[in-house]
Amino acid sequence: MTGQAWDAIFVGAGITSLACAAMLAQRQPGLRLLLIDKHIVAGGYASVFRRPRQDATFDCSLHKLSGMQEGGNLIRILRQLGLDQSLELVYPHDYFCAYRGDEALALANDVDQVQQQLLARFPGQAEGIAQFFEQVATFGRNGYYQFQMLDGSFEPDIAQLRYAHRHLKHKTVREGLAELFSDPLLIEILAAPGIYVGGYPEDLGYLYYLHVVYATLNRGNAYVRGASEQLSAQLVQRIEQGGGQVLLSTRVEKVLDDGQGKVRGVATSRGEFLAPRVYINASPHYAVEHLFAADTPLAPVRQKLANLKPARSTTTVYLVLDQAPESLGLAHSESMLFADAPASAGPARDAAALAGHPHALSEQAYWQLSPMEVTNYHLLDPEGGRVVCLNVLDAIDQWPQRRTPEYRAKKQRAAEVLVERLLTAVPGLRGHVLHTEVATPHTYVRFTNNTAGSGYGAMVGTDLSGHVFHHGFPLAGVHFLSAWVAGPSYEAAFGYAEMKAGQWVAA
Numbered sequence: 001m002t003g004q005a006w007d008a009i010f011v012g013a014g015i016t017s018l019a020c021a022a023m024l025a026q027r028q029p030g031l032r033l034l035l036i037d038k039h040i041v042a043g044g045y046a047s048v049f050r051r052p053r054q055d056a057t058f059d060c061s062l063h064k065l066s067g068m069q070e071g072g073n074l075i076r077i078l079r080q081l082g083l084d085q086s087l088e089l090v091y092p093h094d095y096f097c098a099y100r101g102d103e104a105l106a107l108a109n110d111v112d113q114v115q116q117q118l119l120a121r122f123p124g125q126a127e128g129i130a131q132f133f134e135q136v137a138t139f140g141r142n143g144y145y146q147f148q149m150l151d152g153s154f155e156p157d158i159a160q161l162r163y164a165h166r167h168l169k170h171k172t173v174r175e176g177l178a179e180l181f182s183d184p185l186l187i188e189i190l191a192a193p194g195i196y197v198g199g200y201p202e203d204l205g206y207l208y209y210l211h212v213v214y215a216t217l218n219r220g221n222a223y224v225r226g227a228s229e230q231l232s233a234q235l236v237q238r239i240e241q242g243g244g245q246v247l248l249s250t251r252v253e254k255v256l257d258d259g260q261g262k263v264r265g266v267a268t269s270r271g272e273f274l275a276p277r278v279y280i281n282a283s284p285h286y287a288v289e290h291l292f293a294a295d296t297p298l299a300p301v302r303q304k305l306a307n308l309k310p311a312r313s314t315t316t317v318y319l320v321l322d323q324a325p326e327s328l329g330l331a332h333s334e335s336m337l338f339a340d341a342p343a344s345a346g347p348a349r350d351a352a353a354l355a356g357h358p359h360a361l362s363e364q365a366y367w368q369l370s371p372m373e374v375t376n377y378h379l380l381d382p383e384g385g386r387v388v389c390l391n392v393l394d395a396i397d398q399w400p401q402r403r404t405p406e407y408r409a410k411k412q413r414a415a416e417v418l419v420e421r422l423l424t425a426v427p428g429l430r431g432h433v434l435h436t437e438v439a440t441p442h443t444y445v446r447f448t449n450n451t452a453g454s455g456y457g458a459m460v461g462t463d464l465s466g467h468v469f470h471h472g473f474p475l476a477g478v479h480f481l482s483a484w485v486a487g488p489s490y491e492a493a494f495g496y497a498e499m500k501a502g503q504w505v506a507a
């Protein structure tokens with residue numbers, strides 16, 4: 001393949017690359033598309049790893065897909081690709097079950113029911129609850145259909161846009177929710193979907209977050225049987241059927257230019273590949289640091305990138321149990337565990353960050369007090385084994401270098417703390433954990449090159465100036481195509497990929 005000319009090369013075969021290439025292959029069969037990934041499987045975070053001895057398949061990212069009911073962007077795109085027929089979709093009963101102390105509140109997978117459930121549980125917050133769901137249905141909806149707004153197929157109410165721009169755009173989730181509510185548990189429950197996009201209430205822009213709630217609750221969610229790797233594998237199939245290729249275990253080392261401001265291809269661990277377009281699926285910070293020739297005039301890009309903050313990373317604990325988790329009391333596909341004193345989580349994270357992320361303070365803030373997300377994979381797909389997965393958003397700064405005794409000891413502590421939280425919330429699981437594995441922010445860097453181990457590309461906060469880093473990129477033919485430009489989540493990846501595929505013009 002070396003030296004052969006391609007129509008486009010994709011640096012990385014994460015979900016955004018796969019989606020875009022599959023759409024191009026469908027629209028223009030015969031296009032010569034080459035996806036190159038350093039890993040042994042395609043998909044990036046949308047992949048699994050297996051432990052045959054434990055009879056377990058672990059999903060690297062959670063693969064809860066938003067926008068999966070009528071009117072949803074993702075289901076529409078999957079239909080266009082014919083994937084709604086070939087993928088087996090699982091629609092869960094609950095949005096998630098909220099645990100605090102002895103209390104468990106299973107929120108239905110329906111926005112009206114969730115509103116009623118919250119009203120019944122927090123009657124003193126009725127006014128705020130009504131306002132909040134109204135905001136989700138108007139401003140969240142406008143944000144959700146942003147790509148359709150650009151192509152003219154969705155016409156928003158201009159007065160709503162103006163109001164959002166003036167009153168909501170500059171607020172964080174912490175500020176937005178504090179204006180509506182005084183109950184700290186309700187605030188933590190409503191802020192929990194921020195975990196799906198890698199941000200705590202102090203991190204995320206309120207307007208953006210309203211669209212996340214709209215996408216995941218109002219537009220429905222579903223899982224793929226066979227985990228996220230099924231989705232990636234089927235996209236690879238579509239690409240190959242259309243004449244494209246996916247080359248694995250191959251590291252891209254440099255993006256090549258023609259000396260006159262145009263991209264020419266890439267140099268990899270297996271030689272050079274040439275194309276007039278190169279789509280960069282890897283983190284832009286990493287790409288700018290490592291993939292371009294020293295004389296590429298990247299100073300303005302670097303300056304903008306300084307304002308593009310990575311979303312949070314994750315510490316994940318994978319568990320294998322000796323019985324079906326639901327038979328031991330973990331009855332819901334997804335649960336969120338909140339601290340006994342939910343109001344303490346935010347200030348604890350502030351204090352840990354201010355002190356430079358020392359161990360004890362950070363472990364308490366991120367692992368003990370912040371919400372912990374729990375997915376019962378067995379309930380979604382028993383063929384993957386008796387698997388449960390625990391996630392907390394985390395800061396890479398609290399983690400020592402890999403392969404050191406400090407790192408190993410910290411991994412051990414993370415497993416103990418997070419598993420104990422689960423066992424306290426669901427005591428029936430105690431004594432049934434057979435196998436435990438931990439992925440840290442460093443694990444995520446190692447496998448994907450994502451800056452600071454970000455699980456979700458760029459943080460979408462209140463300052464969006466860094467998000468235009470790629471506008472006017474100094475090398476013609478270079479495109480960025482990942483969660484770093486699309487926004488976090490599979491749905492955003494497919495939406496952005498659709499837009500990029502639509503922009504294809506013959507070179």
Ligand SMILES: Cc1cc2nc3c(=O)[nH]c(=O)nc-3n(C[C@H](O)[C@H](O)[C@H](O)COP(=O)(O)OP(=O)(O)OC[C@H]3O[C@@H](n4cnc5c(N)ncnc54)[C@H](O)[C@@H]3O)c2cc1C
Pocket residue numbers: 011012013014015016017036037038039042043044045046060061062063064065066196250251252253281282283314316391444447448449450454455456457481482483484487488489490491493
């Ligand atoms: C723990 C966790 C849980 C999540 N849960 C959900 C969820 O439930 N629902 C949801 O919608 N989203 C979820 N996400 C987010 C979602 O997984 C990501 O937004 C999405 O997968 C990112 O895709 P991407 O296209 O940006 O590529 P990535 O997955 O970041 O892949 C980038 C690819 O580039 C490759 N690469 C990098 N450098 C090179 C190089 N030099 N040469 C060759 N290849 C290279 C890497 O190997 C990798 O395969 C989760 C993420 C994490 C981490």
